Amino acid sequence: MANLVLTRPVGQSMRLAELLGQRVPDLHLIHLPLLSIVPNEKLEDSQKLKKLVEQTDLAIFVSPNAIECGMRLLQTAWPKSVAIAVVGGGSAEALDRREITIANGYHVYFPKNPANWDSEGLWRELNQVESDWRGKKILFLRGAGGREWLSEQFLSHGAQITQFETYRRVPLSKEAAAWQSLEKASPGQSACLLTSSEAVHHFAHYLKEQKDWGSDWLTLAKIICSHPRIVESAKNEGFKKVELCSPGDDNLVFASQNWFNSLAN
Missing domain, CATH: 3.40.50.10090 (Rossmann fold)
Known part of the structure; x- marks a missing residue:
């Protein structure tokens, strides 16, 4: 078999x-x-995330898990003024399920070609939209670690990076x-x-x-x-x-x- x-x-x-x-x-x-996904459910982190989102120019969800756990932790609607970027189709579908789409007035970026569903592909996609990242506030929503290469690209181009854990992975x-x-x-x-x-x-x-x-x-x-x-x-x-x-x-x-x-x- x-x-x-x-x-x-x-x-x-x-x-x-x-x-x-x-x-x-x-x-x-x-x-x-x-791996099992354990959402971050700390009240103090929920309050912290709300403040971070208000100050963010671009939020990058590194995975569908980051979206589901991050939105649950946020406990409020995502502001349409804050752009979102995701790496691939699975994350785009997770946003669709929450009706966070371009058609509904949100700014959502991700590589359209499945062959480019990785950090490098998203970086190329974003640089077609924005050519100067100096001083931009970028919020990474993720588990413990992930998308280090992408973080380094933003840092090398003058952006301010904040990493926020919305879940942890348990073997x-x-x-x-x-x-x-x-x-x-x-x-x-x-x-x-x-x-x-x-x-x-x-x-x-x-x-x-x-x-x-x-x-x-x-x-x-x-x-x-x-x-x-x-x-x-x-x-x-x-x-x-x-x-x-x-x-x-x-x-x-x-x-x-x-x-x-x-x-x-």
Whole structure:
């Protein structure tokens, strides 16, 4: 049986799983949420965020998680006077669900081409709108870490940067029952979708501790990554069959389908 391991946090793989069920129904899906998202719910941070937003020229949400947790923490409507930038389609969809769209009078920027859904693509997009960042106040809403390269670009061009944590990521417990499905599956008949370097590190660390079966997953399983930096992380951790695909659920499904079809050849 061919297995596909979905490694996103609980809830974030739902649409992806639905698409896979429609297009590759013979794939057996294994849900392994390598990271869990814990929202920042501190009252003092909510008050602090409201003040920061009022003083901001551009807010950058680094992920759908940052949007959902950030808006919940803000506890009020996003001001239309403050522009928003996001990296890719998943974050744009999260804004759409909250009706934060250009059609509704908001200023929203993100790369339109899925091939450019990364920090570099967003930087190019923003520089088509603004050529002088000196003195601009940029607010990054994120988890613990993320988009360091993009922050450095703004700083090098004279902008003022504020980093604000709207959530934190918690690695999947080593005692979690979800690992048992992995242990029972055949790595040579399995592929794993990885969309986070942090998830890659946690995954590899756990496998290296499993002396009886973990090494086979490092050497035999197909690792499909949605960005070159994630590919680099996977290779550095010792995964042997690493493949790059473009970001976005449709591209992940396409890559999974290609892998599945290759098993029959």
